[in-house]
Amino acid sequence: MADRLSAGQQRDVDPDAGSASRGRAIEVHGLTKHYGPHEAVRGIRFSVERGTVYGLIGPNGAGKTTTLRMLVDIIRPSSGTMRVLGVDPRRGGPALRRRIGYLPGDLRLSTRMRGRALLDHFARISGPVAPGAIDALAERFDLDLDRPVRALSKGNRQKLGIVQAFMHEPELIVLDEPTGGLDPLMQREFIDLVREARDRGQTLLLSSHVLSEIQQAADRVAVLSAGRLVAEGDVESLRLASIRRLRATIAGTTADAVGGTLGSISELRDLTLTPGGEARDPVRVAATIDGPVDPVIKALARHLVVDLTVEEPDLEESVLSLYGDEGRQGQETSLGTGSRFIRRPRHAGDGHAGPRRSGDTEGGPQ
Numbered sequence: 001m002a003d004r005l006s007a008g009q010q011r012d013v014d015p016d017a018g019s020a021s022r023g024r025a026i027e028v029h030g031l032t033k034h035y036g037p038h039e040a041v042r043g044i045r046f047s048v049e050r051g052t053v054y055g056l057i058g059p060n061g062a063g064k065t066t067t068l069r070m071l072v073d074i075i076r077p078s079s080g081t082m083r084v085l086g087v088d089p090r091r092g093g094p095a096l097r098r099r100i101g102y103l104p105g106d107l108r109l110s111t112r113m114r115g116r117a118l119l120d121h122f123a124r125i126s127g128p129v130a131p132g133a134i135d136a137l138a139e140r141f142d143l144d145l146d147r148p149v150r151a152l153s154k155g156n157r158q159k160l161g162i163v164q165a166f167m168h169e170p171e172l173i174v175l176d177e178p179t180g181g182l183d184p185l186m187q188r189e190f191i192d193l194v195r196e197a198r199d200r201g202q203t204l205l206l207s208s209h210v211l212s213e214i215q216q217a218a219d220r221v222a223v224l225s226a227g228r229l230v231a232e233g234d235v236e237s238l239r240l241a242s243i244r245r246l247r248a249t250i251a252g253t254t255a256d257a258v259g260g261t262l263g264s265i266s267e268l269r270d271l272t273l274t275p276g277g278e279a280r281d282p283v284r285v286a287a288t289i290d291g292p293v294d295p296v297i298k299a300l301a302r303h304l305v306v307d308l309t310v311e312e313p314d315l316e317e318s319v320l321s322l323y324g325d326e327g328r329q330g331q332e333t334s335l336g337t338g339s340r341f342i343r344r345p346r347h348a349g350d351g352h353a354g355p356r357r358s359g360d361t362e363g364g365p366q
């Protein structure tokens with residue numbers, strides 16, 4: 001596994017592995033990474049309490065992988081400081097690495113070895129694995145360890161990566177996009193595994209661009225955008241969770257009547273109504289729900305709803321929707337009760353001038 005934490009060169013463990021940070025598994029201050037002139041991570045700071053699950057979310061290219069790779073000492077930061085399990089990862093060497101389980105985002109496994117032999121090989125590097133632990137994990141994920149790794153499907157190779165990250169029950173588990181390639185049943189199993197590890201006192205840091213996954217698994221969340229940390233807080237405080245995209249088709253009425261019902265719902269933003277060609281043809285509704293779904297559903301139910309979808313928007317859309325231009329540029333501002341950097345989200349009504357009929361502007365449905 002090209003990217004797996006390897007034994008590497010022996011280095012000394014930092015002697016001041018610290019009293020001040022004993023409650024924290026990870027502390028990051030002003031962490032920055034340049035790739036040539038490109039600033040992939042720009043002065044971020046966050047900390048992860050021991051025995052918690054911390055989620056890093058952000059659209060593609062936000063800097064999640066770069067951040068994780070710095071924490072596990074695969075790449076060097078350009079500037080800033082990090083403490084991982086009380087140790088500077090640049091100086092922690094194999095002793096620190098054995099305390100960490102790591103699943104890289106670009107897991108490449110193409111060996112002829114069978115799954116079991118590969119995991120045994122990893123176990124020799126990562127430290128002792130309890131008897132039966134590998135089989136128990138494999139069984140849980142329905143993973144056949146007797147097949148050559150290169151013959152496994154992408155999802156099964158991902159399972160192998162998950163097993164190697166968890167099997168030695170390390171103090172800290174760092175997972176980059178862990179559920180890529182897993183089917184929904186296995187994703188569920190993975191979330192359970194994360195919670196059980198947390199309940200045993202292990203600390204987990206995971207990245208994802210799927211908001212719902214982080215919502216289910218994490219206690220605390222940081223949102224990265226364009227290399228900056230634009231929001232940080234506990235999962236409930238993260239308003240990204242309440243953003244949904246609504247599409248509906250309503251029959252037997254006019255766009256004006258639908259606008260009359262929906263126009264005053266404060267949870268709806270960017271409401272666009274597209275009338276049918278003929279007077280009583282179905283009206284198509286598109287909008288963003290920012291808040292509880294219930295008032296919207298009740299307002300829609302006053303009409304004949306012939307089709308309805310309410311779905312999670314993609315993360316880029318959510319970040320930009322809530323954090324606007326600052327999110328686009330990755331700026332930080334602070335706000336919040338118990339949360340750093342949580343920017344006041346835009347509310348319905350901020351610049352919201354009622355429903356738009358399709359054709360009123362060039363934009364169309366958002």
Ligand SMILES: Nc1ncnc2c1ncn2[C@@H]1O[C@H](COP(=O)(O)OP(=O)(O)OP(=O)(O)O)[C@@H](O)[C@H]1O
Binds near residue numbers: 039060064065
């Ligand atoms: N080795 C590299 N050389 C140059 N630029 C890089 C390198 N690795 C990453 N980048 C750039 O750094 C930025 C952050 O990339 P990173 O992979 O950390 O983002 P990410 O949030 O993990 O994205 P994704 O969800 O797509 O994996 C991107 O603009 C990316 O193109």
